Amino acid sequence: MSETSAKPVEGERKVFMTGNEAVCWAALAAGAEIMYGYPITPQNEIMHYWTRNVPKFGRRFLQTEDELSAGFTTIGGVLAGRRAFTATAGPGNVLMQEPLSMAEAMRIPVVVVIQQRGGPSTATVIYSQQEVTLTCFGGNGEGLRIVYSTSSLQELYDYTIKAFNTAWKYRFPTFVLADGYQAKMRESLNIYDPAARGIEMVPTEPFLGRPGKIGEGREAAHLRNTYNIEEELAEVLERDIADYERVAPEIVEHDSFNTGDCDLLVVAHGIVFRSAAMAVRDMAGQGKKIGFFRPITLRPFPEEQFRAAAAKAKTLLVAESAYGQLLKIVQQNLYGSTVPIRTLLKPGVGITPEEITDECSAILAGKGA
Amino acid sequence: MAVEIELQPKMPKCWNLASKPHKFCPGCGHGLVLKALGQAIDELGIQDRVVFGCDIGCSLLSWDFFDVDSVQTHHGRTTPVLVGVKRANPDLIVVAYMGDGGGYAIGSQHLVNAANRNDRITAILCNNTIYAMTGGQMAPTSMPGQKTETTPYGRDVNEQGYPMLGPEMVAAITHEGAYVARGTVSKLRTLKGYIKKALENQIAGRGFSFVEALSTCPTNWRTNAQQTWAFLEENMQGYFPVGELKVPADAAGGASEGEEE
Numbered sequence: 001m002s003e004t005s006a007k008p009v010e011g012e013r014k015v016f017m018t019g020n021e022a023v024c025w026a027a028l029a030a031g032a033e034i035m036y037g038y039p040i041t042p043q044n045e046i047m048h049y050w051t052r053n054v055p056k057f058g059r060r061f062l063q064t065e066d067e068l069s070a071g072f073t074t075i076g077g078v079l080a081g082r083r084a085f086t087a088t089a090g091p092g093n094v095l096m097q098e099p100l101s102m103a104e105a106m107r108i109p110v111v112v113v114i115q116q117r118g119g120p121s122t123a124t125v126i127y128s129q130q131e132v133t134l135t136c137f138g139g140n141g142e143g144l145r146i147v148y149s150t151s152s153l154q155e156l157y158d159y160t161i162k163a164f165n166t167a168w169k170y171r172f173p174t175f176v177l178a179d180g181y182q183a184k185m186r187e188s189l190n191i192y193d194p195a196a197r198g199i200e201m202v203p204t205e206p207f208l209g210r211p212g213k214i215g216e217g218r219e220a221a222h223l224r225n226t227y228n229i230e231e232e233l234a235e236v237l238e239r240d241i242a243d244y245e246r247v248a249p250e251i252v253e254h255d256s257f258n259t260g261d262c263d264l265l266v267v268a269h270g271i272v273f274r275s276a277a278m279a280v281r282d283m284a285g286q287g288k289k290i291g292f293f294r295p296i297t298l299r300p301f302p303e304e305q306f307r308a309a310a311a312k313a314k315t316l317l318v319a320e321s322a323y324g325q326l327l328k329i330v331q332q333n334l335y336g337s338t339v340p341i342r343t344l345l346k347p348g349v350g351i352t353p354e355e356i357t358d359e360c361s362a363i364l365a366g367k368g369a
Numbered sequence: 370m371a372v373e374i375e376l377q378p379k380m381p382k383c384w385n386l387a388s389k390p391h392k393f394c395p396g397c398g399h400g401l402v403l404k405a406l407g408q409a410i411d412e413l414g415i416q417d418r419v420v421f422g423c424d425i426g427c428s429l430l431s432w433d434f435f436d437v438d439s440v441q442t443h444h445g446r447t448t449p450v451l452v453g454v455k456r457a458n459p460d461l462i463v464v465a466y467m468g469d470g471g472g473y474a475i476g477s478q479h480l481v482n483a484a485n486r487n488d489r490i491t492a493i494l495c496n497n498t499i500y501a502m503t504g505g506q507m508a509p510t511s512m513p514g515q516k517t518e519t520t521p522y523g524r525d526v527n528e529q530g531y532p533m534l535g536p537e538m539v540a541a542i543t544h545e546g547a548y549v550a551r552g553t554v555s556k557l558r559t560l561k562g563y564i565k566k567a568l569e570n571q572i573a574g575r576g577f578s579f580v581e582a583l584s585t586c587p588t589n590w591r592t593n594a595q596q597t598w599a600f601l602e603e604n605m606q607g608y609f610p611v612g613e614l615k616v617p618a619d620a621a622g623g624a625s626e627g628e629e630e
């Protein structure tokens with residue numbers, strides 16, 4: 001399956017395409033071997049582009065009966081040693097949490113692309129940032145996952161490739177969290193062969209069906225997620241949590257601007273960060289003491305970097321297309337700080353740079369609630 | 370002493386001796402189904418290529434039963450995990466092992482769709498007419514009138530419907546190349562023959578292979594040995610006919626149906 005004649009992306013080239021198409025090309029370029037998926041808007045075109053390229057590059061695809069199956073078959077693909085992935089959104093993300101809790105429990109490096117849509121329930125097929133809590137902390141566990149929140153189609157391409165390496169290096173389920181806007185809009189971006197940029201793909205290996213004779217070359221694998229006693233479970237969780245906390249500083253990523261001694265620090269992620277960055281740079285250019293902090297990894301969260309930035313700010317503004325999902329993470333990571341937090345929360349609705357500018361201006365002028 | 374040793378029944382080679390004696394209750398049929406599966410794996414010489422996945426419920430207790438690559442999944446989700454494995458590495462021989470609740474209730478969409486897609490996997494479903502691990506609730510396969518914890522006055526078919534006829538359903542929706550049979554732990558050699566054919570069907574790449582095994586649960590049935598046997602042989606087999614429901618035209622030979630033990 002991995003022995004393909006032509007590379008899907010040679011060298012590097014500039015393209016103009018949608019985010020879903022960018023995800024597909026990134027997965028192809030990263031050497032993803034099999035995709036399992038179930039239709040749900042706004043992520044469908046990832047499958048559409050993938051299925052068109054399957055025969056050209058010796059890849060595979062399975063359309064499953066639902067997202068439970070898409071998640072569990074992806075787990076099966078990874079257990080067989082393949083770079084496997086799936087993509088979903090909204091109610092599909094809800095169903096996907098069951099298999100993802102298994103992936104979390106068994107340290108199975110699945111890669112999942114989430115194109116957030118409105119919620120709760122079926123809501124809209126368009127856009128939101130309302131799947132932050134679900135993606136970071138879904139399932140009946142502790143949220144031992146890695147979640148990259150992208151803000152552009154270039155990042156969607158970059159982080160989809162990176163997600164495969166992060167997953168297989170650290171063995172935690174890894175998510176690329178984007179949204180309907182990024183899924184459907186077109187932008188210019190550079191697509192590239194990871195090797196052309198010196199990116200080495202972390203090799204995969206089978207958990208089941210390894211070569212060799214049982215009892216001679218190898219022992220039979222007995223993989224479990226069920227335990228008989230509390231202490232048995234605790235031992236596994238303590239090990240996994242310790243692993244997660246140990247590697248978190250290597251994984252966390254953020255972006256920031258003008259964080260030293262500012263009157264207002266805008267905190268946003270994903271596509272809303274794009275609006276925030278435009279507004280903040282514009283206002284800073286006009287002499288306002290304003291900066292931004294943008295977490296790229298929502299799990300693990302860049303706590304140390306964020307606390308340092310927040311410590312130098314007089315006020316924070318959290319802006320998101322959800323009713324306080326990023327806000328909760330921000331508050332948790334600021335525990336003990338007394339910096340006032342203002343909010344611009346628009347669940348399921350996009351936020352323009354102008355809205356952020358207006359909000360920032362009101363705060364800096366000492367107005368507003 | 371020497372005589373005793375000679376009389377010891379032979380365990381299949383692919384059994385994991387470290388996990389024996391097994392964890393099932395006395396009188397449970399799971400050990401017999403897994404014995405038939407073990408013998409079939411031995412006879413086909415496929416121990417090193419088998420991936421065994423088990424559902425949640427009593428079937429979970431088989432997770433370290435074999436000396437073959439094995440994985441625990443979730444309740445009802447064994448079929449998709451092994452479909453995923455097989456699609457990713459068709460050289461492996463995958464076995465999805467589940468109970469009646471996992472296969473016919475919570476995971477029925479996976480069974481139906483894997484069967485309809487003709488996925489080259491072997492699913493073995495242990496039908497003991499009850500949710501046993503959780504303490505004896507009604508299963509999709511509980512018999513009319515059967516008393517369970519959630520039908521304490523007996524399964525009323527007007528309220529709770531009739532027992533699910535799984536192999537009949539799978540046979541109805543599968544296409545050419547599928548193998549479907551229902552065996553019973555009371556005819557173990559026949560059951561082994563069915564399971565072997567189900568594995569051979571996967572190895573030949575013909576299609577979906579499904580064997581339901583009628584089994585026993587004296588713990589939750591609250592039956593003694595005689596009542597247990599009577600329930601299996603009379604009640605269950607009266608409703609769930611034993612035999613092959615679908616055999617691919619090019620499958621070699623027939624299993625010895627009705628063969629006496």
